[in-house]
Amino acid sequence: MKTILSVIDWYLPGYRAGGTLKAFANQVAQLEGTFRFKIITRDTDYCETIPYDNVTSDAWNQIAPNAEAYYISAGKLSVSEMIKLFKKTAFDAVYIHGIYSFYFSVLPVVLAKRKGTPRIVITAHGMLGEHALKVKSSRKKVFLKLAGLLGLYKGVIFHAANEAEATDIKKSVGKNARVMIAEELPMKIELETWSKKNKSAGALSIASVARISPEKNTLFALEVLSRCTTGNIVYDIFGPVYDQDYWKQCLAVIERMPAGVKVTYKGSLPGNLVLDELRSYHLMFMPTTGENFGHTILESFMAATPVLISDKTPWLLPEKKQSGWALPLDDKDEFENIISKLTLMNGEEYNHYSLGAHNKAVEFMADQSVLQQNIKLFEDE
Template sequence: MTTQPTPTTTTGDRITVLIPTDFYVPAFLGGGPIQTLKALIEESPPQYDTWVVCANHDLGESAPLVEQPNEWLPVDRANVRYVQGGLRSLLGAFRAAADVDVIYLNSLFSPRYSLLPLILRSLGRWRGADVLIAPRGELYPGALAQKPRKKRVFLRVFRALGLHIRTMWHASTEDEARQIRSLFGEQTRVLVRENETSLPRKARTRAPRSAGPLRAVFASRLHPKKGLHILLAALAEVTEPVQLQVVGAFADGEYEEHCRSLARDLPAHVSVDFTGAAARDVVLERMHDADLMTFPTTGENFGHVIAEALSESCPVMCSDHTPWSAALSSGGGGVVSPNTPEAWAAAIDEFSAAGADAWEAAAVRAGESYCTWRNEPKGRHIFELVRAKESKSSV
């Protein structure tokens, strides 16, 4: 009989981190937060041992990810327990995680993988562990406007139970830190550290662009906050030919019908291909083949998909609701403001009319912008900041 490993508290210089999260690789339908978490683990200092507890299925799917659920399995630098079998199995996973040093929550609005661990800790489980919550942009106004009643109730319960006390927060930007403090008070402890990425140090170059219509791509989870409906409404007004490839799974049937209805009414010189969800390597390849990545998001705390596009030397046209505005304006692509169909139609027409030579030059600038960003010093890893109880934005 094989003895399964069990996470234990600090031994010598080893530090144990428990990460409950709804989805983890090989899941990919949950989008950027999965890749961000994977990079967070891969880029952590060598003395940190990471234990992940997640569901044994992908977002909106029922097929199991692994054939050995409810056991600790090595996945790259982490040990992962893919939970299957309901609440009892989940509680069993948390019982199997002995005393740990850090609990890192990859979301705020997850009843099973954020709220439940916080309640267990308030009842005495993992006493003494540092708790860090990464809301991943969930507290931006655009995100809170989606299903607002449910989120207001969640936040009311969260505060009433005092779960925000004795916790720290991981913000990827100073702006996100302000959003967190506006909800939970100015004395809230917030550590500001840009999200990790495992993308390459150098952007991938591309072959010369031949003539033809503009090839655009939209790659994200197809949710109202990501703004696909804004893009489709804009394409109804463009005068230049555009071929758009939409990569991702719809969040719900109502939004899917709305977007497909907009696509059906587009003029003949605009084509839209809904390709569905795709694995990360496929998404990267489609970005590499595109002249432009379009992203009218209503708010991102980081925007991993933007970094991915730039790593493929794909210029990004984006709303001004991300941390990437400066990098895009200085060469990585462009920023559209206000985030309206009219403004997007004008920006796309201008880019499309410039032609193949201009698109090729834009791709070179996008790759250069990516290399500059990717190789900038990022500072200490967030796990180290938690243990040191320090950050440039700590109160």
């Protein structure tokens, strides 16, 4: 069985890094019996400084039947430590997460090439998408230019989650970049049998599970809700505050919400609790500016909770399927109309959409071709 050395800034038992961490954790679980993973990561969660209390830092930890993780402490993280780990660890291929992190994205490419690794795969996790490149754009452009001049990505394979991301990668790295498409995998669980949700006409509960940031468009969501005057709406926000200035703008909108809209910030939600939490809501609302996949969207379907999202994700939501709505961000009125429409629905009307969301998850999780795509990422050709 092949061993894949994977390098990622944050991994389990962390959860604050969101989709990047979740995507890889799902992949490791789904590929049990096919590949072994050795994972080099930090011993702290995203935006945290206190090490995990249930792992041994600066040592290999068995964390799954097919996975070991080396949790590097802040004091040990260095070029020399990474050189030592690459030199002493036996592996058949390298899987690098992200683009800009020096220790976990850039240096590993150099070290893998130095060791003569036959297969180096980089997954950008949407970091080369147009929406992502707008954040700190000058620095990113300089880095990508230097990477091109130095041939950093010569001979590597880029993993794209879909055709759109493949196009983004070629635009940023070069038209000759080698890209393989493998959709992201769902959690390795059995879906529960669908059952009706309680819903009264005139009441709606909404959840958002995403970091508070311009990319996730939290402010837009709040602005839409500030225009909703139909019925009683509960909007609970889960996720780390990524940008304090941006959060202040959000708080200003929260202060002027209509009497019928109650907004509560719930803090970060551990990844293993997201699915159960989403089951208790009528709608998941995330008008993101761009996603290369959107794990929270899939988990919402798995929770039989329809979604209201932007059209900047890979998820197509035709009305006839009744699983949710994917709307253009320049049509704030339509976002408001959908929320008002849902608020007024009774249980019988609403449960058509709950069942539609469940069916969307069943359809996606039954597609075995996605698993085969992920296996091919690491196979010899």
